[in-house]
Amino acid sequence: MNISIHPEKPDDIDDVFELNKLVFGQENEARLVDHVRQGPNFIPELSLVAYSDGLLIGYILFSKVTITNGDYHYQSLGISSMVVHPVYQKRGVGAKMITFGLQKATELGYTDVFVFGHEYYFPKFGFLPAARWHIRPPFDAPAEVFMALELTPNALKNVSGVVEFPIEFSVI
Numbered sequence: 001m002n003i004s005i006h007p008e009k010p011d012d013i014d015d016v017f018e019l020n021k022l023v024f025g026q027e028n029e030a031r032l033v034d035h036v037r038q039g040p041n042f043i044p045e046l047s048l049v050a051y052s053d054g055l056l057i058g059y060i061l062f063s064k065v066t067i068t069n070g071d072y073h074y075q076s077l078g079i080s081s082m083v084v085h086p087v088y089q090k091r092g093v094g095a096k097m098i099t100f101g102l103q104k105a106t107e108l109g110y111t112d113v114f115v116f117g118h119e120y121y122f123p124k125f126g127f128l129p130a131a132r133w134h135i136r137p138p139f140d141a142p143a144e145v146f147m148a149l150e151l152t153p154n155a156l157k158n159v160s161g162v163v164e165f166p167i168e169f170s171v172i
Contacts, residue, residue: 001052003093005100008047008059013037015056016049023083033081036063041166046077046104050084050097057088060097062105065114067135069161077105078165079115098125102151111155112148114163119144126150134160 008016013034020030036042041064050058065078079101084093102125105113114130115122116137127147130136133156137146146163150156 003052005050008049012049016059058084058093060101066164067161068164074159077110077113106151111152112150114148
């Protein structure tokens with residue numbers, strides 16, 4: 001199966017919405033993506049679509065997040081959304097999108113990435129529990145599902161605090 005991954009284009013937006021709706025069985029995730037896309041934390045180069053034979057089969061969105069500790073604010077990156085068409089799941093599409101996205105984020109100068117995700121899936125890409133760096137989410141969640149990855153060695157060495165998600169996350 002040939003898979004091409006590239007930043008989304010305006011023509012992809014409706015299909016991305018429909019893919020999210022299909023996979024999640026409701027519109028909340030699709031609306032979240034639309035809200036992030038319209039906000040200041042959107043990074044067009046990191047809103048990525050995956051195609052196979054002209055069909056949209058996957059989507060991943062990285063957006064800006066902030067780690068706050070008192071008056072200290074550190075800008076970082078989070079995987080805000082990831083979806084793979086049900087017919088193409090468990091065929092490596094998600095892994096290819098993550099790998100491509102992490103490489104692109106590194107090229108753009110981002111040094112680290114956070115994700116809420118499956119505790120056995122994301123460690124395959126080097127993600128570790130964010131608690132290792134004394135970084136936590138803004139609400140209670142199991143430590144093993146809130147993870148971080150340093151794209152640059154020791155990027156989080158002197159960082160700690162609470163990850164603040166953009167306001168777009170509260171409007172769905």
